Amino acid sequence: MRNFKVISFIVLSFLFLTKTSYAQIVISSPNLGFSQACASSSFNTYDVTFSFSPEAELNSTNQFILELSDGTGSFTNPTTLYTSDEGDVTVSPATFSFSFPTTIAGESYKLRIKSTSPATTSSGSLSFSAYYKVHDTQFSINNLVSTGVYCAGGSYLLTIDDPGNESNDSPLQYSSLTFNWFKETSETTSVFVTSGATLSVTEPGTYFVETNYGSCTSNSYSNRVIVEEVDPETEATINSSLGNPFCQSEGFTTLNTIIGKSYQWYKDGEEISGATNQSYVTNESGTYTVDIDLDDCVQNGAIDLQSNGFASSIDIPETNYLNTGETLFITVTTDANNPEFEWYLNDNIISGASTNNYEAIQIGNYKVVIRQTSGCISDREFIFTIIEPFPDVAKIPNLISPNGDGLNDTWVIPQEYVKGTITKVMILNSQRKIVFETSDYLNNWPENQLKFKDVNQIYYYIIITQDNKFKKGTITIIK
Numbered sequence: 001m002r003n004f005k006v007i008s009f010i011v012l013s014f015l016f017l018t019k020t021s022y023a024q025i026v027i028s029s030p031n032l033g034f035s036q037a038c039a040s041s042s043f044n045t046y047d048v049t050f051s052f053s054p055e056a057e058l059n060s061t062n063q064f065i066l067e068l069s070d071g072t073g074s075f076t077n078p079t080t081l082y083t084s085d086e087g088d089v090t091v092s093p094a095t096f097s098f099s100f101p102t103t104i105a106g107e108s109y110k111l112r113i114k115s116t117s118p119a120t121t122s123s124g125s126l127s128f129s130a131y132y133k134v135h136d137t138q139f140s141i142n143n144l145v146s147t148g149v150y151c152a153g154g155s156y157l158l159t160i161d162d163p164g165n166e167s168n169d170s171p172l173q174y175s176s177l178t179f180n181w182f183k184e185t186s187e188t189t190s191v192f193v194t195s196g197a198t199l200s201v202t203e204p205g206t207y208f209v210e211t212n213y214g215s216c217t218s219n220s221y222s223n224r225v226i227v228e229e230v231d232p233e234t235e236a237t238i239n240s241s242l243g244n245p246f247c248q249s250e251g252f253t254t255l256n257t258i259i260g261k262s263y264q265w266y267k268d269g270e271e272i273s274g275a276t277n278q279s280y281v282t283n284e285s286g287t288y289t290v291d292i293d294l295d296d297c298v299q300n301g302a303i304d305l306q307s308n309g310f311a312s313s314i315d316i317p318e319t320n321y322l323n324t325g326e327t328l329f330i331t332v333t334t335d336a337n338n339p340e341f342e343w344y345l346n347d348n349i350i351s352g353a354s355t356n357n358y359e360a361i362q363i364g365n366y367k368v369v370i371r372q373t374s375g376c377i378s379d380r381e382f383i384f385t386i387i388e389p390f391p392d393v394a395k396i397p398n399l400i401s402p403n404g405d406g407l408n409d410t411w412v413i414p415q416e417y418v419k420g421t422i423t424k425v426m427i428l429n430s431q432r433k434i435v436f437e438t439s440d441y442l443n444n445w446p447e448n449q450l451k452f453k454d455v456n457q458i459y460y461y462i463i464i465t466q467d468n469k470f471k472k473g474t475i476t477i478i479k
Helices: 002-021
Strands: 037-039 046-050 064-068 079-083 094-098 105-109 111-116 119-121 128-132 147-151 156-159 179-184 190-195 198-201 205-211 225-230 238-240 253-257 262-267 279-282 286-293 298-305 312-314 319-321 328-334 339-345 357-360 364-372 378-387 424-428 434-438 457-464 470-477
Touching: 064 094, 079 094, 147 156, 156 225, 198 205, 238 298, 253 286, 253 298, 279 286, 312 378, 328 364, 328 378
Parallel strands: 037 128, 147 225, 319 378
Antiparallel strands: 046 094, 064 079, 064 111, 105 128, 111 119, 156 198, 179 190, 179 205, 205 225, 238 253, 253 279, 262 286, 286 298, 312 328, 328 357, 339 364, 364 378, 424 434, 424 457, 457 470
16 A cells, blocks of 8 residues: 555656646747838837737746847847736737837848747748838938939939938938939839949939838938930030020029039120039020030030010110201100100109100200010110210311300311211320320310410320321410
8 A cells, every 4th residue: 555655656746747847838920910010210119919828838937029030031130029027928819019120121021929938939920021211301312403414325423412411311321221213214103223322324314212111101212313315416405594585673594504514604605704603693685605514525505595575776876966946856666565664864854755755855865764564574775865966177176265255165176086986086285195085076175174384285186087097286275
């Protein structure tokens, strides 16, 4: 009887030890609460659910551990995402909430569950893509220049702008990111070109780049750049920011051409000093050209820039002659929209003169202002002078008496040498110093009272006509 009790104790002890040593549980493959993980600073909370059995086999010190594979699904070096407290999870199924690390970037991640007591590991979950969007704002390429050109047979390099600043949150600040370049095939579709921080373009098209977040949607993408292949024999485009013709009342217009290595601008065939940028600012009409160095070739561009948007003309010359009692009829012609007219005499507005014509009866300095009042609000003006006709003298006088008696007070010369004939008139004193010089002589020398040192002062004159014929002589001044 004693032996039976000993044998029974041994058997029971063996059975207890056997159960303790070989207690096991089975953990199901994790059931994902998501199809892909697109984490960011504003959202990074995900759920996973798993089952295990039998519940009774868990020891009181057991912990469940959630592990993440690498981006290819390998658990060689897993990342721990969550660890439960000892004995905290005892009922199946269980759900864990967790966050992904900021370094995730791949298409084939998996999750698995491990227990510590007893030690068991589940199989991996279904594969899923996972990315942490450390950068999720728009950024710039090509310094925000929307166009680029390269010479036939060459290439054009597009780069992500760096470093980042307040106006450009560059993704190059984040070393973990990679980038995909695309070429547009329509307004809504595009094709993948290559990966990297730069793109050497050898085919014309519209290009842009996105931060590589796989199938996750993101705002981390660049501006579009239109790249063209150019033939040096064709002209480069030049655009005017205010259009062409442009409205001068709106200020200066900016002429802008294609991007290149260096530039030189010209106006009406003359080089513009210092105009060596991609753009040129002006408020003057004219023919503007530019030479663009594209490194592999040089291309030229041209624009006939027009201003104001309306044309006007006046039917009289700048200098006019009017005898006493005569009338000069002036007419202005214009294609301005809803034009208004203002006439001035000696810088004073002429009351009641508001049409496109005027009858002048006085000598003086005149001005007419034409104003376009709709569309491009702008002005044009014409300036003209009305003077008394020059006396028709036959010879150049050599004697004058500027004493204010109204007779022979100024040196009056033949009409062939006065204003309008482009004749140069010079008067020199007795020391051969020039005291008067003009190409528009008005028979008005001397305009000021001369200081007499001698009773009869001697001056010298030189007259040079438009065809370089010379006249020389003396002028005697008497009181």
